[in-house]
Amino acid sequence: MSAVVWIAAASLAAWLWLLVGQGFFWRTGHRLPLRREPKRWPSVAVVVPARDEAEVLPTSLPSLLTQDYPGHAEVFLVDDGSSDGTGELARALAERHGGLPLTVTSPGEPPAGWTGKLWAVRHGMSLARAREPEFLLLTDADIAHRPDSLRELVAAATSGGYDLVSLMARLRVVSLWERLVVPAFVYFFAQLYPFRWIARKGGRTAAAAGGCVLLRADAAERARVPDVIRHAVIDDVALARAVKRAGGHIWLGLADRVDSVRPYPRLADLWRMVARSAYAQLRHNPALLVGTVAGLAVVYLAPPVALFAGLVTSRAGAVVCGGLAWLVMTVTYLPMLRYYRQPRWLALTLPATAFLYLLMTVDSAVQHYRGRGAAWKGRTYARPDTTAPEESRP
Known part of the structure; x- marks a missing residue:
């Protein structure tokens, strides 16, 4: 089996586990629990x-x-x-x-x-x-x-x-x-x-x-x-x-x-929203950054790449594993699109969106090491164990 098939198989295995083993995260029915009005309303x-x-x-x-x-x-x-x-x-x-x-x-x-x-x-x-x-x-x-x-x-x-x-x-x-x-x-x-x-x-x-x-x-x-x-x-x-x-x-x-x-x-507005805290989510850890980038690539980018590569090279294993992984990915994204009242075809764009998030995460790390990480509305915050927050220049 080629490397492409192995990666596609790993991606499919990851998606099968995410489908049933990650708290059914993709379901959107988790709303306010059953409730009754209290006898006395608290302040x-x-x-x-x-x-x-x-x-x-x-x-x-x-x-x-x-x-x-x-x-x-x-x-x-x-x-x-x-x-x-x-x-x-x-x-x-x-x-x-x-x-x-x-x-x-x-x-x-x-x-x-x-x-x-x-x-x-x-x-x-x-x-x-x-x-x-x-x-x-x-x-x-x-x-x-x-x-x-x-x-x-x-x-x-x-x-x-x-x-x-x-x-x-x-x-x-x-x-x-x-x-x-x-x-x-x-x-x-x-x-x-x-x-x-x-x-x-x-x-x-x-x-x-x-x-x-x-x-x-x-x-x-x-x-x-x-x-x-x-x-x-x-x-x-x-x-x-x-x-x-x-x-x-x-x-x-x-x-x-x-x-x-x-x-x-604009994309720039969304980019700033995500990038300002993405590297903080990874605890400013380079090893976690590398692992996250690799994980995003295998889980989200590999399925469409393997599918199209398999079609071009006539490798059935890549086509089957890549296609099935992309299918599971798409199916799990549909409930969220429905919650946001968006067309179902957007589910096919999730690999492209994941690639954007990958770039945002890398940019978050780059900005951190340039001293401009976690910037928001005129303030830039450093790592809590290094220096105190300070005002950034306009």
Whole structure:
């Protein structure tokens, strides 16, 4: 057997295992669990870190202020050094729409060892604790909530006894590049962190989606968040791990009532979104980078290459193994495309999208070693064990 056949066979074996052995990650039916309304609705503080979010705030903030929640709730928007009038706009929106009480505050620049977002979250949580809320809703400034979103999140947490309930917001899919890249982003995330495994008590898998995290206040104190994760670039996964390590019961699933309104119209926008944290996900480890690149090549790129190479060279083994591996890959991607209401033929483009992610991951490592890794909105964060975060030049 030629090397092409062996690689195609390895890819097929990997896909057969992924199909049934990775928590059925490709299924998209993992939504908020069965829930019932509590007899007494607990108090909730909504913490929104915001840095230069004037473009999306008119859509997202009113959706929080007008939540149909039977208990006491209020919103704390933390203006993280914005230069576009985010804080002033938030106050104007609150005056216009009314609804839940809004506090707008600013913590100043983050100290050494803190990322800007987590410093803002810490400031918001500190203000909220003065009101002694039972739950904290940590949500990003680009996330829009349906009117019953908070009610449903709290009902799920109280019914299931969860310390953390997180929803992966439905990302915007409008432009050509968003259609190609965004569903695959969620698909790859679910493959890495199968949702069904996350909810297991005592299990090792832990993750959350930072755009929408409902967290019990006492669980946050037990886990010492956000202080214990103050330097984390991938803060949502770090938060979930900290809560689970402290004995918390966590849950993550896909959203029906929560949407991201941030546009990523160009490939460059999506590239920055992925590349800023891809190498951090690999713990800045060159060996893990090499293994990831090789794994992406064997699992995602080898099937179509083997299929076409086999057709050209008349190698039946390459055709069969490559074709079957590509078929399984395509079938597992279809549910995510259906969730995002995209045409089924896009499933055939997953190898090309995986190749883009491979390039983004390599670029993330290159930018890291050039000192420009984990850059976001004017800040560049180094490895937590090297130097403290510092402002980058325009």
